[in-house]
Amino acid sequence: xxxxxxxxxxxxxxxxxxxxxxxxxxxxxxxxxxxxxxxxxxxxxxxxxxxxxxxxxxxxxxxxxxxxxxxxxxxxxxxxxxxxxxxxxxxxxxxxxxxxxxxxxxxxxxxxxxxxxxxxxxxxxxxxxxxxxxxxxxxxxx
Amino acid sequence: xxxxxxxxxxxxxxxxxxxxxxxxxxxxxxxxxxxxxxxxxxxxxxxxxxxxxxxxxxxxxxxxxxxxxxxxxxxxxxxxxxxxxx
Numbered sequence: 001x002x003x004x005x006x007x008x009x010x011x012x013x014x015x016x017x018x019x020x021x022x023x024x025x026x027x028x029x030x031x032x033x034x035x036x037x038x039x040x041x042x043x044x045x046x047x048x049x050x051x052x053x054x055x056x057x058x059x060x061x062x063x064x065x066x067x068x069x070x071x072x073x074x075x076x077x078x079x080x081x082x083x084x085x086x087x088x089x090x091x092x093x094x095x096x097x098x099x100x101x102x103x104x105x106x107x108x109x110x111x112x113x114x115x116x117x118x119x120x121x122x123x124x125x126x127x128x129x130x131x132x133x134x135x136x137x138x139x140x141x142x
Numbered sequence: 143x144x145x146x147x148x149x150x151x152x153x154x155x156x157x158x159x160x161x162x163x164x165x166x167x168x169x170x171x172x173x174x175x176x177x178x179x180x181x182x183x184x185x186x187x188x189x190x191x192x193x194x195x196x197x198x199x200x201x202x203x204x205x206x207x208x209x210x211x212x213x214x215x216x217x218x219x220x221x222x223x224x225x226x227x228x
Binding site for chain 2: 075077078
């Protein structure tokens with residue numbers, strides 16, 4: 001059965017879900033480098049449970065998971081429009097986050113060699129040019 | 143890109159024929175929620191979908207969709223009759 005959630009409830013669920021994933025990462029990071037303690041393990045388990053529950057309610061319950069993982073030819077035009085818009089925004093957000101994480105890892109590792117910077121610059125270039133390259137590849141006239 | 147709002151008479155025509163949103167959705171090949179979006183004029187259909195809807199109801203496309211707010215169908219009929227001189 002499809003779960004009905006208002007827009008504000010869905011937004012809260014998104015924040016809770018990503019917040020819990022972030023908390024798990026922080027707990028895991030602390031545990032790995034500072035050592036695991038009972039409150040830390042309990043916090044990580046609690047965050048994991050909330051993350052799973054919010055994932056099930058938000059993505060499975062509302063069938064949004066199915067919507068964004070269904071082949072385009074099985075969707076109607078409004079669904080195609082909203083999934084395309086969502087993927088467009090996701091691409092931008094994912095690119096920024098990925099590059100920021102990559103940069104942080106490089107800085108934390110204390111590596112500032114030119115090769116790492118070259119990889120970073122190449123990925124930044126790829127992220128910006130890939131959409132227009134795909135259009136250049138596929139379209140007959142532009 | 144900012145699109146113009148497209149007004150329609152889908153809910154009037156659907157209710158006139160006594161069919162549900164799910165039935166109409168099945169006939170025109172969309173999700174039933176899309177019919178809701180169309181009826182609330184929160185989604186403007188493609189030309190293909192607009193034609194499918196008007197063909198399903200058996201009326202000209204301009205009777206179902208318009209770029210200006212729709213007048214009541216009774217007013218349209220009165221105007222049509224006065225034009226014909228009835």
